[in-house]
Amino acid sequence: MTTSEEPTPTKMAVTCHTVDCPESGVTFVVNMYPNASEPIWRAQCGACGQTITDITPAVPVSP
Ligand SMILES: [Zn+2]
Known part of the structure; x- marks a missing residue:
């Protein structure tokens, strides 16, 4: 089921x-x-609870 x-x-x-x-x-x-x-990407720091504005696409690591 998908x-x-x-x-x-x-x-x-x-x-x-x-x-x-x-x-x-x-x-x-x-x-x-x-x-x-907007903002498309939103995150909150798990340590201090502040909104994180530095969000960049993570480049997949190839082995
Ligand atoms: Zn923080």
């Missing part, structure tokens, strides 16, 4: 730049779904 409407997650590299954040400058690759309206 649904053609099922959205495909996109791997995105997100980096928090909050000064006081313990994860500041650390890039995480996460599966994200694009939003229907």
